[in-house]
Amino acid sequence: MLRVEEDAVRATVADLTRELGADRVLTGTDVLRQHGTDESWHPPATPDAVVLPRDTEDAAAIVRACRDYHVPIVPFGAGTSLEGHIAALQGGISVDMRELNKILRVSVEDMDVTVQAGVKRRQLDERLRPEGVFFSVDPGADATLGGMIATGASGTTSVRYGTMRENVLSLTVVNANGDVVVTRSRARKSSAGYDLTRLLIGSEGTLALIIEATLRLQPTPEAMSAATCAFETLEGAIDCVIAVLAHGIPIARIELLDDVQIDAVNRHAELHLAVAPTLFLEFHGTPQEVESQAEEVREIAAEHGGPDFAWASDEGERRRLWRARHGAYDAARALRPGARGFTTDACVPISKLAECIAETKRDIDDSGLIAPIVGHVGDGNFHLAILVDPDDPDELRRAVELNDRLVRRAIDLGGTCTGEHGVGYGKAPFLELEHGPAALEMMRAIKHALDPDNLFNPGKIIP
């Protein structure tokens, strides 16, 4: 992919230095490298400069300068993406959102909050906690809200509260003309024209630059309680999940860890769980609701080969379990010090999940690689953390093959190549296989209509 011309970059940097000030336009080697590198195994690509907008006007000025000189615009949040989203494949300007980090308003009455795109998840959590409300989407990483919107993120609580797509009311963006656009009112519902909000969620910075967002909030549940339950078989664990959902039990979290991952978590977090396919569960509600939900799940689990339903005895134990679950990736990597994690993201209809995971485990065995599995199993979504020696090209090749087979299997089973990580440039080659050429052509037409010069994060999503 051709890099943007040096003269164009130089002119853009000069304009932006004049408009934003020299301290907001960075070109140091380390800064550039850091801004082109995410947490994936995909080769990074450094931008030509990093700029730091302080407000919407700055962001609009950046887009206009880049448009004037035909220079790519690559947004940067926390750098935690997993498919090469922030790699500046053609060079250009990385727009670092770190100073757009204000929580602009909170309304408990309306159960919504307006944030700038650079606000991070934990920062928002801390601000909301004293208000008795929370923002439900939890992808694990301390990502920025802008990044979570751009990738259409979700996580452990999506089975109950939904993904970013269900929890964003409105966006403020700068479009390719440099105009500031508010995509939607703050009303709970609207049928007023095309759903620009949802079109931009998951668009990975390829259609417009996201500056602010109004998010839905949830009331903090009166009681929360956790449990684990080991199963004789993977199928039993998944059938238990299907039955829990069919019973309408509003489970807040229901996560699967396979035997390999449980072994890793035991070592890393000093737990003593039976090494078997295991569900981690969380219940939200009034104390009575939490108790009756847990009792129902205990009975269902016992019917599916999971007799040892274990309540977390107290809040400390609950937190310890979920810290262990959220540390699953680090635990996996600790199985093989020095290895890199190569993360997959298949998602299938839940009726196909047991088949998909079983076949994938056979593939893992055949590959000779270590690859623990964790799954947002209520959504049919699961991840392998394939542990790869970064200095062994043959291992990387086998990991790529394993992922390739997994993606094709997920699509064959009526699922998707990415449940929540997004496309970036890592999954772009699979998009036509998943959607077919005519759907891809519609996506391409939308991209061309909204970004005719292909300046917004070029090379991402659309191959």
Add this chain to the structure above:
Amino acid sequence: MLRVEEDAVRATVADLTRELGADRVLTGTDVLRQHGTDESWHPPATPDAVVLPRDTEDAAAIVRACRDYHVPIVPFGAGTSLEGHIAALQGGISVDMRELNKILRVSVEDMDVTVQAGVKRRQLDERLRPEGVFFSVDPGADATLGGMIATGASGTTSVRYGTMRENVLSLTVVNANGDVVVTRSRARKSSAGYDLTRLLIGSEGTLALIIEATLRLQPTPEAMSAATCAFETLEGAIDCVIAVLAHGIPIARIELLDDVQIDAVNRHAELHLAVAPTLFLEFHGTPQEVESQAEEVREIAAEHGGPDFAWASDEGERRRLWRARHGAYDAARALRPGARGFTTDACVPISKLAECIAETKRDIDDSGLIAPIVGHVGDGNFHLAILVDPDDPDELRRAVELNDRLVRRAIDLGGTCTGEHGVGYGKAPFLELEHGPAALEMMRAIKHALDPDNLFNPGKIIP
């Protein structure tokens, strides 16, 4: 607006008669008039022919024929739309979905169902009931699922289960090239590219022709129970709703009827409710959950000037109450026999709802018109049924002015001109006021990209 040329229509009708058979291409005067007339006060506009596709191939053939001769394509479901959606403003072909009425698959395991666009809500309900699942979106009318998708419908249960936007997994459509496109896999979650599904929900037939849909299902709750509660003031009723939501009570329905509407319902449905602002409520869950939810709401209502929380004593009483609520529009019209209902659809952040309704009631008084109010108050959405003598142009003018003021007020208060009815051509003049010129330009660019010849339902949404 110019009508399509007669020669073009004649050629299209000839082609389609050959391809689909003469019995699937209708041109009788009554049929044409019926297909250009919805349930709104907007002037109807008749198409030049009505065609009846039996399958996806027929639908693709219709789009291709219309494309070849540059003839408009106006989809027709049940004709229950409220903003002139089905009016063939430029003439052309009305595509009646009545024979695309098959429920193609149901999966209780995956909690989803695939239907053709012409399947009606009650038909789906009957098919699903024995399976112990239901489709949650209930707009009142026995609309087609295709129509509900096209308008981004919602209704009384959206406060708990969401709108069409949260309950459609995937669509099969015919795009402007005549290609059949599946917008998305059946996976619960996906971040695989632009969200064509959500872009098409609420697009009112202006971007593609919707043929099939895969919908999310909900498990039928073990217990359902209803209640009514009259309040001293409108503000009290709305503050009660805000408190119920803030407490995280998963209320299934929470509907407001103002004093005028209660009076109408009392007369029409032979109820004996106190003539005051009243909430109709429904609770879903286990019997214990339903009971504890109702008890909590009873306490909250009492704190807000609603001391007379009245349980529906049994299932018959519950059904009678909700039949009365769903008959609110007929009840309103019975207040003034011979009058037409002119329906509004404002939606505002709930913190502004009391203000918005109070000012609107003053406007109603000033207008001299009768206009009962019902509201999906948990979503901040409410409707007036303005009763207008169809033979009195001055009344219609006053109704139009009342609606105009209401729309502007809703937008001023951070809300929308349409919470669930859609834009059609009735609300198109307000779209720029609501979204601003730059957002509208983005919508126009999308329309042009996906329908460059402007054949899909021309004159709708984009003014």
